Amino acid sequence: MDDTSRRLFVEARRLIPGGVNSPVRACRNVDSEPLFIVKAAGCRLTDADDREYIDFVLSWGPMILGHAESSVTAALHAAVERGASYGAPCPDEVALAGEICAVVPGVEMVRMVNSGTEAAMSALRLARGVTGRNKVVKCVGCYHGHADPFLAAAGSGVATFAIPGTPGIPGAVTADTLLVPYNDISAARECFAVHGQQIAAAIVEPVAGNMGLVPPAPDFLETLRSLTGAHGALLIFDEVITGFRVAYGGAQARFGIDPDLTVLGKIIGGGLPVGAFGGKKRYMEQVAPEGRIYQAGTLSGNPLAMAAGLATLRKLKTLDYNALEKRTRDFAAELGQIIRAKGVPVQTPSLASMFGIFFSEREIRNLEDARQCDQRRFTTFYKQMREQGVYLAPSAFETGMVSFAHTDADFAASLDAARAVTFSR
Ligand SMILES: *Cc1c(COP(=O)(O)O)cnc(C)c1O
Numbered sequence: 095m096d097d098t099s100r101r102l103f104v105e106a107r108r109l110i111p112g113g114v115n116s117p118v119r120a121c122r123n124v125d126s127e128p129l130f131i132v133k134a135a136g137c138r139l140t141d142a143d144d145r146e147y148i149d150f151v152l153s154w155g156p157m158i159l160g161h162a163e164s165s166v167t168a169a170l171h172a173a174v175e176r177g178a179s180y181g182a183p184c185p186d187e188v189a190l191a192g193e194i195c196a197v198v199p200g201v202e203m204v205r206m207v208n209s210g211t212e213a214a215m216s217a218l219r220l221a222r223g224v225t226g227r228n229k230v231v232k233c234v235g236c237y238h239g240h241a242d243p244f245l246a247a248a249g250s251g252v253a254t255f256a257i258p259g260t261p262g263i264p265g266a267v268t269a270d271t272l273l274v275p276y277n278d279i280s281a282a283r284e285c286f287a288v289h290g291q292q293i294a295a296a297i298v299e300p301v302a303g304n305m306g307l308v309p310p311a312p313d314f315l316e317t318l319r320s321l322t323g324a325h326g327a328l329l330i331f332d333e334v335i336t337g338f339r340v341a342y343g344g345a346q347a348r349f350g351i352d353p354d355l356t357v358l359g360k361i362i363g364g365g366l367p368v369g370a371f372g373g374k375k376r377y378m379e380q381v382a383p384e385g386r387i388y389q390a391g392t393l394s395g396n397p398l399a400m401a402a403g404l405a406t407l408r409k410l411k412t413l414d415y416n417a418l419e420k421r422t423r424d425f426a427a428e429l430g431q432i433i434r435a436k437g438v439p440v441q442t443p444s445l446a447s448m449f450g451i452f453f454s455e456r457e458i459r460n461l462e463d464a465r466q467c468d469q470r471r472f473t474t475f476y477k478q479m480r481e482q483g484v485y486l487a488p489s490a491f492e493t494g495m496v497s498f499a500h501t502d503a504d505f506a507a508s509l510d511a512a513r514a515v516t517f518s519r
Pocket residue numbers: 208209210211212214237238239240299303304332333334335359360368369
């Protein structure tokens with residue numbers, strides 16, 4: 095089986111490092127090889143061997159409407175006829191910026207970029223520029239793209255100075271990154287008590303989606319809001335996943351917290367490469383050419399990406415997020431019951447249209463907890479689900495995604511597949 099994918103992967107490995115253009119796709123965490131996808135529609139992917147899969151990855155989040163949704167596809171067709179890139183302003187940039195500013199509470203002005211990485215990197219530069227400070231507080235296990243200052247591994251203890259998590263990053267670049275465990279209110283307090291006067295910003299995923307799904311503990315986000323405010327630092331919400339997913343206006347709308355800066359990506363590009371950073375006018379006005387903090391991009395505000403993003407938001411606005419949340423919750427709960435009925439402890443938390451699968455007896459609150467999960471069982475589960483046509487993220491440290499295109503029949507088929515999984519003792 096998977097003959098064509100296997101053949102393509104052999105070829106890809108000769109030409110592309112690890113055969114993939116983003117590491118997790120290589121499926122090494124789950125002792126597997128990637129499937130090469132040739133088309134996608136609704137919640138289904140078709141691989142190069144013409145096998146179909148129910149997709150719970152959704153391009154890692156962007157495809158909340160499902161793949162090739164008709165209004166997005168039509169907008170893209172129309173846009174491509176008008177030319178792929180101008181390197182000059184286009185009307186859809188203004189429309190997309192207008193919609194984002196209208197519905198994301200903390201965003202009064204926004205700048206488009208080409209990826210979430212670029213957006214997070216630019217937001218940090220802006221925070222450092224406006225505060226004249228260098229340090230940034232980051233939560234262990236949160237991902238903000240692959241810009242140097244964010245790729246720091248945890249040292250031991252509370253609010254340790256970060257060491258680079260990968261070769262190629264000078265220690266000096268992460269020396270200003272301060273780490274606190276996600277959901278650890280006292281560690282955050284201690285960090286600000288010690289370093290408060292030097293901190294430019296705290297950046298956080300308001301719902302963590304890069305260590306599996308980890309919702310914020312009560313008061314955690316509120317504490318970050320008050321600590322940053324009290325110390326003259328900016329609060330940056332990284333809503334690259336949660337923006338237009340956790341609620342139409344993002345996690346900040348759902349939780350009623352007003353960050354200074356917001357990082358967006360994924361859904362706002364409708365499947366094309368997009369990111370954005372935005373926030374309070376008094377900060378965003380300091381971005382060039384209005385202000386002195388430089389940021390630029392040849393393809394930023396690209397007309398195809400703007401058309402796909404705008405069509406996606408227009409469609410999303412008409413859809414029922416509460417219903418999607420309930421469907422996701424029911425699905426995750428039943429998935430948990432099915433697995434536990436086999437005598438295998440598992441946690442299947444969900445929030446909005448995100449869910450996690452943690453092979454653990456305990457609730458997961460941070461990266462340390464997530465690391466304790468049974469990786470072998472996750473691999474077993476992943477492989478057997480994929481074999482039966484259910485496409486899950488190939489890592490226990492990723493979040494399951496549900497789209498408006500998943501039907502009751504798709505959930506039922508996925509649960510049937512879970513029932514058929516066997517775990518060795
Ligand atoms: C995906 C992601 C990013 C990075 O976005 P890219 O477009 O992959 O660069 C940043 N932050 C969060 C929370 C993400 O999930």
